[in-house]
Amino acid sequence: MSDSVDTSKRRFLTTLTSVTGGVAVAGVAYPFLASMAPSARAQAAGAPVEVDISKLQPGEQMTIEWRKQPVWIVRRTEQNIADLARVTGSLVDPDSDSSIQPAYAKNADRAAKNEYLVVLGICTHLGCSPQYRPEVGAADLGGKEWMGGFFCPCHGSRFDLAGRVFKGSPAPTNLKIPEYKFINNGTAVVIGEDNKGAAV
Numbered sequence: 001m002s003d004s005v006d007t008s009k010r011r012f013l014t015t016l017t018s019v020t021g022g023v024a025v026a027g028v029a030y031p032f033l034a035s036m037a038p039s040a041r042a043q044a045a046g047a048p049v050e051v052d053i054s055k056l057q058p059g060e061q062m063t064i065e066w067r068k069q070p071v072w073i074v075r076r077t078e079q080n081i082a083d084l085a086r087v088t089g090s091l092v093d094p095d096s097d098s099s100i101q102p103a104y105a106k107n108a109d110r111a112a113k114n115e116y117l118v119v120l121g122i123c124t125h126l127g128c129s130p131q132y133r134p135e136v137g138a139a140d141l142g143g144k145e146w147m148g149g150f151f152c153p154c155h156g157s158r159f160d161l162a163g164r165v166f167k168g169s170p171a172p173t174n175l176k177i178p179e180y181k182f183i184n185n186g187t188a189v190v191i192g193e194d195n196k197g198a199a200v
Contacts, residue, residue: 046066046067046068046192047192048066048190048191048192048193049064049065049066049071049190049191049192050183050188050189050190050191051064051073051188051189051190051191052187052188053073053075053116053187053188053189054187054188056073056075057075058075058076058077058078058115059075059076059077059080059134060074060075061073061074061075061132061134063121064191066178066191066192067192069120069121069122070120070121070122070129071118071119071120071121071178071191072117072118072119072120072121072132073116073117073118073189074116074117074119074132074161075115075116076114076115076116076117076161080134080147080148080161081109081114081115083136083147083148083161084108084109084147084160084161084162085108086147087145087147087160087164087166088108090145090166090167091160091164091165091166091167092164092165092166092167092169092172092173092174093164093165093173093174094108094164096110096164096174098173098174099164099173099174099175099176099177100173100176100177101174101176101177102177102178102179102180102194104195105118105177108162109162110162110163110164110174110177111162111177112180112181112182113182113186116182116189117161117162117163118177118178118180118189118191119163119175119176119177119178120175120176120177120178121150121175122175122176123152123154123155123157123171123175124157124165124171124172124173124174124175124176125152125154125155125157125169125170125171125172126154126155126170128152128153128154128155129152130150130151130152130153130157130159130175131150131151131152131153132150133146133148133149133150133151134148134149134161135148136148141158142158142166146158147160147161148160148161149161150163150175152169152171155170156169156170157169157170157171159171159174159175162174163175163176163177178191178192179191179192179193179194180192180193181193181194181195
């Protein structure tokens with residue numbers, strides 16, 4: 001009787017057991033890991049986007065993409081904020097009664113914090129993207145009436161620095177304000193999430 005061991009058979013059984021165990025672990029892990037991924041509905045809607053605004057200087061604008069749309073964040077100067085009241089008589093909807101914005105942005109500044117305007121950069125006329133025109137008194141935009149804002153080159157719609165549309169513009173309503181909240185002591189903003197933390 002031989003004491004020799006068939007090592008090739010042992011290697012085969014060890015490899016077979018390892019492969020079977022690996023497949024079983026993968027089969028258990030996949031549903032668990034897949035459950036942590038966003039749902040198809042959430043992916044289609046677009047996840048919230050966090051933006052660092054700590055380096056944004058007064059008078060500057062930045063553009064980010066959310067749900068495949070441009071969102072503008074403008075840090076208004078104290079003068080910009082004061083000038084908003086000067087143009088109310090020239091606006092279609094100065095109180096934003098017919099426009100889309102969260103409740104916390106239905107005010108003269110159309111903002112949760114008056115220093116920052118967060119607005120969808122899409123004209124409410126035919127969906128063009130207006131240009132940021134912060135210069136006061138621009139002759140091609142109304143001269144003395146123009147306190148800075150946005151101009152849509154497609155059909156000439158004008159909006160003030162709160163995204164409110166001027167009378168005589170083709171755009172029927174003010175620019176839309178998305179849901180957003182400030183985090184990190186106001187140095188960042190999350191677009192697409194309300195103040196309760198629920199994605200919208």
